[in-house]
Amino acid sequence: MGPLNGLRVIEIAGIGPGPFxxxxxxxxxxxxxxxxxxxxxxxxxxVQTKFGVLGRGRRSVSxxxxxxxxxxxxxALIDKADVLIEGFRPGVMERLGLGPQDCWKTNRKLVYGRMxxxxxDGPIAKAAGHDLNYIALTxxxxxxxxxxxxxxxxxxVGDFGGGGMMLAMGVLAAVWEAxxxxxxxxxxxxxxxxxxxxxxxxxxxxxxGRWTDQRVDNVLDGGAPWYxxxxxxxxxxxxxxxxxxxxxxxxxQRTGLDQESLPKQHDRSGWPVLRQRFTEVFASKTQAEWCVxxxxxxxxxxxxxxxxxxxxxxxxxxxGTFVQVDGVTQPGPAPRFSRTPSQIRSSQPASGxxxxxxxxxxxxxx
Numbered sequence: 479m480g481p482l483n484g485l486r487v488i489e490i491a492g493i494g495p496g497p498f499x500x501x502x503x504x505x506x507x508x509x510x511x512x513x514x515x516x517x518x519x520x521x522x523x524x525v526q527t528k529f530g531v532l533g534r535g536r537r538s539v540s541x542x543x544x545x546x547x548x549x550x551x552x553x554a555l556i557d558k559a560d561v562l563i564e565g566f567r568p569g570v571m572e573r574l575g576l577g578p579q580d581c582w583k584t585n586r587k588l589v590y591g592r593m594x595x596x597x598x599d600g601p602i603a604k605a606a607g608h609d610l611n612y613i614a615l616t617x618x619x620x621x622x623x624x625x626x627x628x629x630x631x632x633x634x635v636g637d638f639g640g641g642g643m644m645l646a647m648g649v650l651a652a653v654w655e656a657x658x659x660x661x662x663x664x665x666x667x668x669x670x671x672x673x674x675x676x677x678x679x680x681x682x683x684x685x686x687g688r689w690t691d692q693r694v695d696n697v698l699d700g701g702a703p704w705y706x707x708x709x710x711x712x713x714x715x716x717x718x719x720x721x722x723x724x725x726x727x728x729x730x731q732r733t734g735l736d737q738e739s740l741p742k743q744h745d746r747s748g749w750p751v752l753r754q755r756f757t758e759v760f761a762s763k764t765q766a767e768w769c770v771x772x773x774x775x776x777x778x779x780x781x782x783x784x785x786x787x788x789x790x791x792x793x794x795x796x797x798g799t800f801v802q803v804d805g806v807t808q809p810g811p812a813p814r815f816s817r818t819p820s821q822i823r824s825s826q827p828a829s830g831x832x833x834x835x836x837x838x839x840x841x842x843x844x
Contacts, residue, residue: 479507479818480505480506480507480508480818480819480820480821481506481820482503482506482507483507484509485503485508485509485560485561485653486508486509486511486558486559486560486561486840487500487503487504487509487510487562487563488511488555488556488561488562488563489510489511489513489536489562489564490543490563490564490566490571491514491515492564492565492566493565494565494609494633494637494638495565495593495636495637495642495667495669496564496565496593496645497532497533497642498532498637498638498641498642499563499591499593499642499646499649500533500536500563501531501532501533501534501535502642502646503561504534504823505534505535505811505820505821506811506815506820507818507820507821508561509537510535510536511536511538511539511832511836511840512536512537512538512539513539513540513541513543513552514538514540514541514829514830515540515542515543515829516540516541516545516548527826528804528805528825529806530825530826531806531809532826533825533826533827534808534823534825535823535824536824536827537831537835537836538827538828538831538832538833539551539555539830539832539833539836540829540833544574549574553584554842554843555840556581556585556588557584558840558841558842559585559588560587560588560653560656561588561589561590561591561649562581562588562591563591563592563593563645563649564591565592565593565594567594567603567604567606568594568598568599568603568604569604578662585662586660586661586662587656587660587661587662589649589653589662589663589665590662590663590664590665591645591648591652591664591665591667592664592665592666592667593641593642593667594666594667594668594669595607595608595609595611595612595641595668595669595670596612596669597668597670597671598666598668608633608636609635609636609641609669610630610633612636612640612669612673613631613635613640613669613673614628615670616640616673616674616677617674617677617681618635618636618673618674618677619631620691620693621677621680621691621693622693622699623693624693624694625692625694625695635673635676636673637669639672639673639676640669640670640673640674640676641667641669641672643672644667644672645665645667648667651665652665680698683696697721701749702749703749703752703753703756704718704721704726704743704756705718705719705720705721706753707782708756708760709757709760709761710760710761710765710767710768711761711762711763711764712764712765714764714765714782715765715782716760716765716768716769716772716779716781717780717781717782718756718777718779719778719779720777720778721778723743724776725777726743726777728775728776728777729772729778732771732772732775732777733756733759733760734759735755735759740752740755765781768781788800789807798810801822803822803824806825810822
């Protein structure tokens with residue numbers, strides 16, 4: 479029974495950041511009902527899949543949003559909800575008769591969460607796109623990668639950090655406000671806005687003249703030799719992030735390097751020398767050997783693990799950071815609550831699996 483127990487959420491089925499938001503809310507105790515396409519249920523697509531991690535913890539109702547009969551049922555469910563989240567292009571829900579103004583006629587407290595890439599307005603608001611395009615427009619992509627070219631940082635920055643996470647935060651803020659005002663509102667969660675916000679500190683550094691537009695030239699982008707990844711003797715990698723002076727000093731002590739014989743930490747002209755020395759020293763031991771020397775110390779060290787290895791690490795295992803649901807290893811709920819812990823209630827359901835159950839529990843006929 480998580481902290482959102484009692485919160486009712488309608489999720490219009492989509493992909494990526496919308497489902498990620500729904501997963502967060504469900505993990506924290508909200509009753510998230512996913513409206514799946516009716517034709518998908520009729521065809522058996524999507525089938526229940528334990529590998530659909532973003533779809534965990536929901537109940538599913540399959541309805542045809544273009545059917546007048548099913549539309550009545552959808553509206554009846556929305557009337558019982560605290561939150562609706564959708565990820566269509568601007569104008570689609572309005573054409574279906576399910577836009578914010580339509581819903582507020584019978585449920586004024588409804589918080590209406592809208593997840594898009596470009597936002598609800600602007601010159602390219604209705605254009606197609608994906609995570610990579612959105613972060614490209616914010617300056618984030620240009621700052622990540624090698625000297626030669628930007629590198630896609632998976633779809634973490636746009637879809638999940640700048641998208642789904644921001645939508646979840648915005649929705650909960652609006653629910654808090656609605657409890658006092660009695661009125662819902664639209665939460666316009668655009669991935670371009672969210673990804674730009676994630677770059678706040680970097681834009682601050684740039685304005686202060688402490689960040690350049692060249693990749694691998696700055697403190698946090700691999701430019702600084704004491705903040706980066708190094709190859710070990712066995713072909714594995716380790717990460718070092720010894721930014722502060724006292725951590726840098728301990729790092730040098732544990733590598734056996736003489737600080738007096740090296741260029742100063744923040745002397746950029748000496749960074750090539752530092753990088754060469756660090757490269758040589760890390761290549762002298764295996765990843766496991768460096769873990770013995772550095773792990774758990776204050777030199778800001780961690781081995782670079784694969785997704786297969788990460789859940790087995792002693793720290794990850796002790797905290798239960800990864801869990802198994804139906805035999806599938808996946809990240810557990812976060813953050814953690816001391817009194818009302820989150821939980822994963824189920825794997826992703828088959829489309830329409832909870833049709834009658836949801837209608838009965840929410841007091842809707844259909």
